Structures are given as C-alpha cells and as structure tokens.
Amino acid sequence: MKPLPQVLAFDVFGTVVDWHTSLVREIDAMDLGVSGDEFALAWRAQYGPAMQRVMSGELGWTLLDDLHRMVLDELLVRFRIRNLNEVQKRQLNRVWHRLDPWPDSVAGLTRLKSRFTICTLSNGNIGLLTNMAKRAGLPWDCILSAEVFRAYKPDPATYLGVARVFDLEPAQVMLVAAHHEDLAGARACGLQTAYIERPLEFGALRPKDVSPRSENDWHAANILALAEQLSYQ
Structure with a gap:
C-alpha cells in the first residue's frame, strides 16, 4: 500500500x-423550444474540441468561460434559437457557474x-x-x-x-x-x-x-x- x-x-x-442535470433544468426553464437534454449534451460535446484548439495553438490562451461562449454562439445557430438578447446569452453562458x-x-x-x-x-x-x-x-x-x-x-x-x-x-x-x-x-x-x-x-x-x-x-x-x-x- x-x-x-x-x-x-x-x-x-x-x-x-x-453538470447535466443543472444545465437541463436551466435550459428547459428558459423555454427555448429545444430539448434541454439535447442542448446540454451538444454543449458538453464541444468541451474537448474547444480546448484542443487552444492546445494545438490554433487559439491563444483562452479561458473556459470564453470557450463556452464560443460554443454557445454556434449552438444557438445550430438549434435555430434567435430570441435571446446579449444579456440573456451571457446569463445562459454563466450556467456553468451555477452547477x-x-x-x-x-x-x-x-x-x-x-x-x-x-x-x-x-x-x-x-x-x-x-x-x-x-x-x-x-x-x-x-x-x-x-x-x-x-x-x-x-x-x-x-x-x-x-x-x-x-x-x-x-x-x-x-x-x-x-x-x-x-x-x-x-x-x-x-x-x-x-x-x-x-x-x-x-x-x-x-x-x-x-x-x-x-x-x-x-x-x-x-x-x-x-x-x-x-x-x-
């Protein structure tokens, strides 16, 4: 030993x-017209690839908060969510602070x-x-x-x-x-x-x-x- x-x-x-239950709860509560489960999993799925862009040198040093926001902006387009203003997007991105x-x-x-x-x-x-x-x-x-x-x-x-x-x-x-x-x-x-x-x-x-x-x-x-x-x- x-x-x-x-x-x-x-x-x-x-x-x-x-993270999964926490994200699903908040996404569903926002009534975005999408499955909170699917959105949460799609967001998490880009966690590794986003960091890999930093590790490969494609991006300079970038905080995870900023990587999460980059991915969120892409997901809002993919899921055709167009009714969020900047304040709401920022609040949603900070869901990772509230797990x-x-x-x-x-x-x-x-x-x-x-x-x-x-x-x-x-x-x-x-x-x-x-x-x-x-x-x-x-x-x-x-x-x-x-x-x-x-x-x-x-x-x-x-x-x-x-x-x-x-x-x-x-x-x-x-x-x-x-x-x-x-x-x-x-x-x-x-x-x-x-x-x-x-x-x-x-x-x-x-x-x-x-x-x-x-x-x-x-x-x-x-x-x-x-x-x-x-x-x-």
Whole structure:
C-alpha cells in the first residue's frame, strides 16, 4: 500500500458537480423550444474540441468561460434559437457557474478536508470555480485551475503544477476524478489516482460504465465513500 497523499486534487465537472442535470433544468426553464437534454449534451460535446484548439495553438490562451461562449454562439445557430438578447446569452453562458453538487459532494469534501488539503484541478477558470464553490458550499482549501498553469488537462503542466504549488513530490498528490483519461494523465506524471463513480453524469438515459480499473489506487462509489475508505488508512 502506498503512503497516503498529502493533497487531494479534484476534477470538478462531473466528479464534484452534476453538470447535466443543472444545465437541463436551466435550459428547459428558459423555454427555448429545444430539448434541454439535447442542448446540454451538444454543449458538453464541444468541451474537448474547444480546448484542443487552444492546445494545438490554433487559439491563444483562452479561458473556459470564453470557450463556452464560443460554443454557445454556434449552438444557438445550430438549434435555430434567435430570441435571446446579449444579456440573456451571457446569463445562459454563466450556467456553468451555477452547477449543483452531487448529493455526497459537500459532506465528502468536508470530511476529507479534516485530514487532507483539498483543492480543485479543473479546466474551469478561477472566477467560474469560485462562483460555483460559493453557491454550492464546496469547502476547498485552494482553487487551482488550468488558468493558473495556462494549460488544459491532460497537459503535464497541470498535474505537476499541483505538486509544485504545494512543494511536494508528485506521488504525494492524488487526483480524484470520474474520468479515466484524466486519471491516466495524472498517473503518467507520478500522481496517485482515485476514481469516483458517476454513472449518471450524462443523464439517466446514458449511464456510464463505472467498473473498477486496476491501475487506479482507489475506487469509490462517491466522495463520501472515498473519505470513508481513506479514514481506515
């Protein structure tokens, strides 16, 4: 068994907060004449490609808020939504600041915080993550983001950046995430990894396979369950 890490760094979208349910609720409430589910999934589907434009050098460094807005403008055309003014578009784009936590997140993070330093390691920008934490009551010790490192995950600068911020060896940091590709990037940099099951991340109609993978150091049904597991070590 490896020594326990000193810092737990959390992916946020999907791992700590339920982006799908949150987006669907707000989109449906706006009565745009489209399926909130379809619109939310289409928006999320462009998350990776938008960041890839930055990572490839096609775009200079761009905050996630601005990437979300670029994608939103394209989706409004695709879904033929023409009745939103600029104030409404800006408000809709900031839905990503208002995502609800999964039911276990606040309690789980609070318990982990009593023993570990807990921080974000998200592609979200600092303002977005701060607003989200304030609204949802997420008790971070520190907010770290792609914005700090001017690189998006899975760039090694992000994972190694957490260790550097806290003056630790990579193995003293653990990434906690609901996405295997994120965890693989962290492991390649020497971090420990914990997988959190979020089978309904993309909605009840599209359950994810959350089977354990041996390459991860820890596997838990949710954040509170991870806190319980770590409490015995």
